[in-house]
Amino acid sequence: MKIRVNEQFALLEENYLFSETGHRTRAYQAAHPEKKVLRLGIGDVTLPLAPCVAEAMRKAVDEMGVKETFRGYSPEYGYDFLREKLAARYRRFGVRLPAEEIYVSDGAKSDVGSIVDILGENEVLLPDPVYPVYRDSNLMCGRRVRFLPAGRENDFLPMPEGLLREPYVIYLCSPNNPTGAAYSRAQLRAWVDFALESGSLIVFDAAYEAFVEGDFPHSIYEIPGAEACAVEIGSFSKTAGFTGVRCAWAVFPEALESRGVGLGALWRRRQATRFNGVGYIVQRGAEAALSEAGERQCMEAVAYYKRNVRLLSQVLVERGIYHTGGLHSPYLWFACPEGERSWEFFDRLLATVQVVGTPGAGFGKRGEGYFRLTGFSDRASIEEAAERLKTVL
Amino acid sequence: MKIRVNEQFALLEENYLFSETGHRTRAYQAAHPEKKVLRLGIGDVTLPLAPCVAEAMRKAVDEMGVKETFRGYSPEYGYDFLREKLAARYRRFGVRLPAEEIYVSDGAKSDVGSIVDILGENEVLLPDPVYPVYRDSNLMCGRRVRFLPAGRENDFLPMPEGLLREPYVIYLCSPNNPTGAAYSRAQLRAWVDFALESGSLIVFDAAYEAFVEGDFPHSIYEIPGAEACAVEIGSFSKTAGFTGVRCAWAVFPEALESRGVGLGALWRRRQATRFNGVGYIVQRGAEAALSEAGERQCMEAVAYYKRNVRLLSQVLVERGIYHTGGLHSPYLWFACPEGERSWEFFDRLLATVQVVGTPGAGFGKRGEGYFRLTGFSDRASIEEAAERLKTVL
Numbered sequence: 001m002k003i004r005v006n007e008q009f010a011l012l013e014e015n016y017l018f019s020e021t022g023h024r025t026r027a028y029q030a031a032h033p034e035k036k037v038l039r040l041g042i043g044d045v046t047l048p049l050a051p052c053v054a055e056a057m058r059k060a061v062d063e064m065g066v067k068e069t070f071r072g073y074s075p076e077y078g079y080d081f082l083r084e085k086l087a088a089r090y091r092r093f094g095v096r097l098p099a100e101e102i103y104v105s106d107g108a109k110s111d112v113g114s115i116v117d118i119l120g121e122n123e124v125l126l127p128d129p130v131y132p133v134y135r136d137s138n139l140m141c142g143r144r145v146r147f148l149p150a151g152r153e154n155d156f157l158p159m160p161e162g163l164l165r166e167p168y169v170i171y172l173c174s175p176n177n178p179t180g181a182a183y184s185r186a187q188l189r190a191w192v193d194f195a196l197e198s199g200s201l202i203v204f205d206a207a208y209e210a211f212v213e214g215d216f217p218h219s220i221y222e223i224p225g226a227e228a229c230a231v232e233i234g235s236f237s238k239t240a241g242f243t244g245v246r247c248a249w250a251v252f253p254e255a256l257e258s259r260g261v262g263l264g265a266l267w268r269r270r271q272a273t274r275f276n277g278v279g280y281i282v283q284r285g286a287e288a289a290l291s292e293a294g295e296r297q298c299m300e301a302v303a304y305y306k307r308n309v310r311l312l313s314q315v316l317v318e319r320g321i322y323h324t325g326g327l328h329s330p331y332l333w334f335a336c337p338e339g340e341r342s343w344e345f346f347d348r349l350l351a352t353v354q355v356v357g358t359p360g361a362g363f364g365k366r367g368e369g370y371f372r373l374t375g376f377s378d379r380a381s382i383e384e385a386a387e388r389l390k391t392v393l
Numbered sequence: 394m395k396i397r398v399n400e401q402f403a404l405l406e407e408n409y410l411f412s413e414t415g416h417r418t419r420a421y422q423a424a425h426p427e428k429k430v431l432r433l434g435i436g437d438v439t440l441p442l443a444p445c446v447a448e449a450m451r452k453a454v455d456e457m458g459v460k461e462t463f464r465g466y467s468p469e470y471g472y473d474f475l476r477e478k479l480a481a482r483y484r485r486f487g488v489r490l491p492a493e494e495i496y497v498s499d500g501a502k503s504d505v506g507s508i509v510d511i512l513g514e515n516e517v518l519l520p521d522p523v524y525p526v527y528r529d530s531n532l533m534c535g536r537r538v539r540f541l542p543a544g545r546e547n548d549f550l551p552m553p554e555g556l557l558r559e560p561y562v563i564y565l566c567s568p569n570n571p572t573g574a575a576y577s578r579a580q581l582r583a584w585v586d587f588a589l590e591s592g593s594l595i596v597f598d599a600a601y602e603a604f605v606e607g608d609f610p611h612s613i614y615e616i617p618g619a620e621a622c623a624v625e626i627g628s629f630s631k632t633a634g635f636t637g638v639r640c641a642w643a644v645f646p647e648a649l650e651s652r653g654v655g656l657g658a659l660w661r662r663r664q665a666t667r668f669n670g671v672g673y674i675v676q677r678g679a680e681a682a683l684s685e686a687g688e689r690q691c692m693e694a695v696a697y698y699k700r701n702v703r704l705l706s707q708v709l710v711e712r713g714i715y716h717t718g719g720l721h722s723p724y725l726w727f728a729c730p731e732g733e734r735s736w737e738f739f740d741r742l743l744a745t746v747q748v749v750g751t752p753g754a755g756f757g758k759r760g761e762g763y764f765r766l767t768g769f770s771d772r773a774s775i776e777e778a779a780e781r782l783k784t785v786l
């Protein structure tokens with residue numbers, strides 16, 4: 001053919017991170033079939049759906065199998081029953097959002113990617129290290145991307161100090177993937193103030209909010225003024241174990257406008273044109289996850305993962321190793337032993353104690369020399385991994 | 394805020410079609426609560442999921458509720474069990490596609506919209522009348538769109554005659570939404586020849602292929618050479634009643650390359666970055682729809698809708714009214730009575746016999762003076778609608 005393709009794709013680096021860790025792990029296992037490899041690399045849940053969620057989905061399947069209760073196309077932005085439950089959930093954080101400002105989708109990754117469609121040319125600010133989707137979705141459509149260095153100097157929580165008061169699109173993820181670091185209320189306050197002063201938009205990824213503790217914000221809308229400068233993306237993936245079910249939401253407050261154009265209106269037009277809603281069965285499952293029983297059952301799973309990651313982080317505390325996460329997060333992010341690079345440490349950990357993690361360098365330049373482990377595993381594997389880590393750290 | 398938004402959105406016309414028909418219908422019903430309104434406007438299925446599909450989904454929910462069989466993230470491009478079933482289905486049309494060239498998604502509408510992300514600036518050719526998503530997804534990213542007039546002169550099946558031999562992106566939908574017209578094998582052959590000679594890409598929407606009869610092609614890949622010039626999008630929505638379940642697929646043959654860049658590679662990168670797969674339960678349901686029992690049960694539903702639309706089209710045949718569709722399609726597209734415009738006919742049909750359809754003008758300029766009815770309803774309503782239509786046509 002002679003048509004033009006999107007030339008920006010040629011500028012993307014291939015993201016080999018998880019294929020490379022998988023490849024090295026399989027090669028090791030093939031060479032050492034007698035060794036028990038413990039996989040704490042991928043950020044995917046391991047516990048089953050909560051009983052009341054499965055029950056609600058079973059019931060919804062039954063409804064879909066009978067003419068009288070069958071449902072065709074879902075409402076484009078989600079069923080009211082789910083949007084209202086989400087609005088009620090926000091009220092528990094003191095956030096009052098009308099249900100119509102909450103847009104149900106098939107995943108936080110889809111929403112993060114789709115946001116670029118409604119924006120124009122702006123300078124995009126991303127933390128480094130970063131969840132690669134923020135970077136690649138912007139590079140794919142030719143946006144200028146600038147990195148905010150994260151590191152030990154700011155505990156992997158970059159702040160707006162030093163930025164010109166210009167309008168940016170700023171991606172924040174708290175609790176953070178991959179570092180597990182969570183912004184305090186005062187820190188988010190500073191970001192919202194900066195965005196309001198500079199006319200910037202914050203894209204706030206709250207996919208891990210269920211893991212926060214104490215006074216740390218669950219939602220950026222806990223900060224007054226955020227409704228005029230921030231989009232928020234939430235997800236059932238890590239909270240309700242929906243990575244293989246697919247349900248998330250984006251919040252576009254009506255107060256969110258730039259140069260007279262409402263972002264909510266753009267989002268509605270985008271979604272109505274390029275998306276066709278989330279299936280009924282999935283939305284009934286999500287609704288159940290927000291019921292009283294559902295929240296209790298889901299929070300048990302979250303507590304299980306948190307206990308897991310605490311068991312791992314205790315090893316680092318004992319050894320006096322610098323780390324973030326382990327609290328407010330299913331992730332633990334730590335400095336590799338003196339002078340060791342991320343991939344060297346990956347290989348050594350695999351070869352000596354058969355623990356698989358994720359090299360920090362895979363998330364950006366500033367991730368070099370760091371390493372990520374997750375609490376998404378069963379307790380016995382975590383306890384064994386903790387014991388093994390003690391022998392090499 | 395002072396960020397730049399996508400200014401192309403301001404150039405889009407608001408698509409009020411179904412909100413306007415819904416609005417007028419509700420207003421009429423409110424004023425005439427005693428009248429029984431028959432709704433044959435929206436292209437949404439009405440029959441429940443096939444028994445074996447519901448059974449497979451119930452089983453998958455059970456698996457997701459148990460630790461040992463729980464599944465997290467799905468493979469990015471679909472489970473092999475589903476991709477292989479789809480490849481086997483193509484073989485029945487004489488089309489040999491490796492399963493790896495078939496990419497599972499949450500809907501044909503999503504795929505149609507996502508394709509623009511991997512393409513550059515090209516002239517885009519669309520039939521008029523047209524499924525609005527082709528037009529709006531291209532306008533949203535600033536593409537030049539040109540319409541191929543469809544009408545009585547070509548039986549609503551525009552052909553490449555008269556086009557310069559230049560590389561275009563050409564959207565074809567057969568059987569067509571909204572006109573129900575289906576390209577013959579010779580006509581598709583002419584399009585594939587044109588695309589190969591001109592270096593064009595055909596985006597072939599086969600969402601309604603289950604409705605074709607006789608020697609009409611189900612897939613554009615039945616035409617030799619299409620694998621080097623065409624993407625195909627298929628869907629479970631109308632075949633298996635999945636409008637409220639969400640599952641579809643796109644085919645990117647490896648032979649598909651432009652100026653040395655493989656489109657399949659671009660699609661994989663796009664989907665891996667901006668999409669996170671289709672849920673396990675949904676994919677098990679889709680797999681069941683492709684089983685022997687599933688195909689039989691699904692084709693019974695298709696036959697039911699086809700019988701419905703034939704009952705409507707018989708009225709037009711008896712009255713000698715020009716129409717397309719009614720065969721190969723759940724849609725029936727016909728000329729409004731002499732001199733009557735689409736919306737006038739809509740109002741008159743609603744007011745006099747309480748039948749709701751869709752004004753052809755809502756699908757493009759060349760739809761003016763035409764009207765669409767669908768067979769997606771129950772038999773009794775269709776029979777009554779046919780009787781009522783006789784009194785006004």
